[in-house]
Amino acid sequence: MSELFELGVKEAQAGLAKGEFTSVDLVKAVISRYHEKDGEIGAYLTFDEEGALKLAEENPKAVPIAIKDLINVKGQPCTCASRILKGYVSPYDATVVKNLKANGFIPCGRVNMDEFAMGSSTENSGLGVTRNPYDTTRVPGGSSGGSAAAVGGDLCIAALGTDTGGSIRQPASFCNCVGVKPSYGRVSRFGVTAFASSLDQVGPMTKSVEDAAILLKALAGHDEMDGTTPRDPVPDYVAELAGASMKGVKIGLPKEYLEVSGLDPEVKRITDEAIAKCEGAGAELVPVSLPHTEYAMAVYYIIAPAEASANLARFDGVRYGHRSASAKDVYTLYTKSRAEGFGPEVKRRIIMGTYVLSSGYYDAYYGRAQKVRTLIKRDFDEAFGKVDVLLTPCAPTPAFKFKELQDPLTMYLNDLFTIPSSLAGVCAASVPAGFTRPGNLPVGVQFICGGFEESRLLRICRAFEEVNA
Amino acid sequence: MKIDVGYVAELARLELTDEEKSVFQPQLENIVKYVEKISEVDVEGVEPMMHGRPLVNAFREDEVRPSLDREAALANAPARVGEEFLLPKIVEGAES
Numbered sequence: 001m002s003e004l005f006e007l008g009v010k011e012a013q014a015g016l017a018k019g020e021f022t023s024v025d026l027v028k029a030v031i032s033r034y035h036e037k038d039g040e041i042g043a044y045l046t047f048d049e050e051g052a053l054k055l056a057e058e059n060p061k062a063v064p065i066a067i068k069d070l071i072n073v074k075g076q077p078c079t080c081a082s083r084i085l086k087g088y089v090s091p092y093d094a095t096v097v098k099n100l101k102a103n104g105f106i107p108c109g110r111v112n113m114d115e116f117a118m119g120s121s122t123e124n125s126g127l128g129v130t131r132n133p134y135d136t137t138r139v140p141g142g143s144s145g146g147s148a149a150a151v152g153g154d155l156c157i158a159a160l161g162t163d164t165g166g167s168i169r170q171p172a173s174f175c176n177c178v179g180v181k182p183s184y185g186r187v188s189r190f191g192v193t194a195f196a197s198s199l200d201q202v203g204p205m206t207k208s209v210e211d212a213a214i215l216l217k218a219l220a221g222h223d224e225m226d227g228t229t230p231r232d233p234v235p236d237y238v239a240e241l242a243g244a245s246m247k248g249v250k251i252g253l254p255k256e257y258l259e260v261s262g263l264d265p266e267v268k269r270i271t272d273e274a275i276a277k278c279e280g281a282g283a284e285l286v287p288v289s290l291p292h293t294e295y296a297m298a299v300y301y302i303i304a305p306a307e308a309s310a311n312l313a314r315f316d317g318v319r320y321g322h323r324s325a326s327a328k329d330v331y332t333l334y335t336k337s338r339a340e341g342f343g344p345e346v347k348r349r350i351i352m353g354t355y356v357l358s359s360g361y362y363d364a365y366y367g368r369a370q371k372v373r374t375l376i377k378r379d380f381d382e383a384f385g386k387v388d389v390l391l392t393p394c395a396p397t398p399a400f401k402f403k404e405l406q407d408p409l410t411m412y413l414n415d416l417f418t419i420p421s422s423l424a425g426v427c428a429a430s431v432p433a434g435f436t437r438p439g440n441l442p443v444g445v446q447f448i449c450g451g452f453e454e455s456r457l458l459r460i461c462r463a464f465e466e467v468n469a
Numbered sequence: 470m471k472i473d474v475g476y477v478a479e480l481a482r483l484e485l486t487d488e489e490k491s492v493f494q495p496q497l498e499n500i501v502k503y504v505e506k507i508s509e510v511d512v513e514g515v516e517p518m519m520h521g522r523p524l525v526n527a528f529r530e531d532e533v534r535p536s537l538d539r540e541a542a543l544a545n546a547p548a549r550v551g552e553e554f555l556l557p558k559i560v561e562g563a564e565s
Contacts, residue, residue, distance in 0.1 A: 091541040184521025198520045227527035298504040319554055323547035330559050335484035354481040370517030372510050408496050425521025
């Protein structure tokens, strides 16, 4: 039998149901793994041993879940990996945390991330370094790098991440996990620190597609505290996996993702092999075009910083968070508290966002970017008129080394393949596809389906898992 | 495109050191130059997209409900006095 910490959600739930072990055994196994291994990986910022054990005693069939450090869990720290929130303790549970607790899950610890979810390597964390469990000289990806490293390194049973432009999918690809970014509106964002409000989504990061389905079923649905969540019923994502098959699935292959320069040759090989395996299992391959893809990065790096600059105005040293000791008046209370609390990437994005929203520039940047976003969305609508799913690389490279990407714009290009679907608001997932030769680094491929088509997406991902096994 | 980084940082209520300004200046100009790519796109007659999903107003009944407890809301305050957040003087000449 495997060690308990190696289990996924489904296996853990099965073992608990059969009485092979209790929730306390499971939490203790994860705690001892954390003590043994996390010094090397650094996935967690804090681990709530006492709280998790207490909840496990009260809920003997519950499964511990690692939580990205921008999702509020009552009584636990919530720092968004930023010095500006050091010492902050959440006064309430995010809706996703309430949903998890109500469905037999225990939030066990806070995992690291790029500060305020801005980054693709977790190197922008203001509070700690997280290493890739497959090669500790490399980054785990980001911004949900702690979640990915915890899942990939068997430091948890499963984790929650958030995705604004690829922050679940790219680290999942780097750390050999399944990562699902639900459609915009499918999962409540109440109690999740806002980065870019028209894009942010919470999603599962897991050891299998079925685990992702189990978690998404618990997370999804209408929340009266988040006006973007419609009352559409939540399908039984787990039951709908039954009989998942590639047979007859129409897979769109967008040339703008597959014929790009700068795609790592091993990522290309693994993606091509994934496509061939799907075809071999009975899928129909359909070449498609998403002509506005080349503008997606530019649109994103206007819209996301603009929304972030507004959202992060709340960190002003008044009601919570860091307050500068050298402030003389209210103005310097704001400017100095923010200067001392935020790291460089957050400052850059606040300035970028403030600039594109400033008087005289709004129409040329933010206004125009929103219109181009419509065209990007239309590309997806048109493609999904012809195919069931799109198959693309997830990230242009495997995990890179620490400090390898120094220029901000070069770092941004990591999200080339994940940003367009975020802008379109559709659902997408990264599924492990293979390992580089040489190097043995994990590489995922991305599947994209239409808005609120998570059932279809998960079925196809499950079928891929099988043909790729 | 020349950005006045110092001025924009002031708008954002963010104090920058001279070193930060000199590092950010070329980086931001590079990013702005990149995003100006969208000026090539013909957007004549295209509606802006505000969100990932078309939204209608989501109203609820206007009724009084319990909200976050006052002590809980004040628990993370950097400085407080009684039931209020404590701040430096805002209005010139006022009693602090």
